[in-house]
Amino acid sequence: MSESVYALLLKQIGNEFGSQNLYLTCASIFRQHGLYNLAAFLIKRSEEERKHAMKVFEHLKEANYYIPIDSVPTFVTAGMDKSRLLDIARTVFEHEHDVSQRWLDIELASREEPYTNMFAQDFVDEQVEEEEWAYQLYRRIELAVDGPSLLTVDGQYKE
Ligand SMILES: [Fe+2]
Ligand SMILES: [Fe+2]
Numbered sequence: 001m002s003e004s005v006y007a008l009l010l011k012q013i014g015n016e017f018g019s020q021n022l023y024l025t026c027a028s029i030f031r032q033h034g035l036y037n038l039a040a041f042l043i044k045r046s047e048e049e050r051k052h053a054m055k056v057f058e059h060l061k062e063a064n065y066y067i068p069i070d071s072v073p074t075f076v077t078a079g080m081d082k083s084r085l086l087d088i089a090r091t092v093f094e095h096e097h098d099v100s101q102r103w104l105d106i107e108l109a110s111r112e113e114p115y116t117n118m119f120a121q122d123f124v125d126e127q128v129e130e131e132e133w134a135y136q137l138y139r140r141i142e143l144a145v146d147g148p149s150l151l152t153v154d155g156q157y158k159e
Pocket of ligand 1: 019048
């Protein structure tokens with residue numbers, strides 16, 4: 001594996017754990033607003049992010065790489081007004097969009113390395129769904145802020 005691809009994958013482990021932490025943080029905020037289904041939905045998404053991080057970890061582990069994991073960024077602060085929820089949903093969507101870009105970068109950087117390139121391609125494909133749920137969440141909350149109630153949106157996430 002080239003040095004640059006190794007560095008990008010290493011950074012991506014931190015990013016995926018960053019997603020995990022972002023969604024857990026957002027779940028706690030939704031709970032504070034009584035939006036329990038949305039909170040549960042985001043906790044599930046956070047579990048998926050941990051799986052993503054571990055997949056990348058395993059990919060490097062198999063090749064016996066040293067894997068120091070970056071500290072993860074923090075994204076959101078607490079706030080109790082309704083409009084903050086829209087900011088949070090937008091942050092989630094923008095974050096997924098950014099993650100897609102990072103996987104595209106990894107895919108591009110690994111073109112000469114078929115095994116890692118296939119690995120990156122799977123993530124690029126998966127990001128289509130990731131961006132979709134994040135966009136839907138954002139749009140639903142946007143509509144709810146001045147339309148129907150947020151509890152209606154919460155009901156849409158009931159399992
Ligand atoms: Fe992810
Ligand atoms: Fe994601």
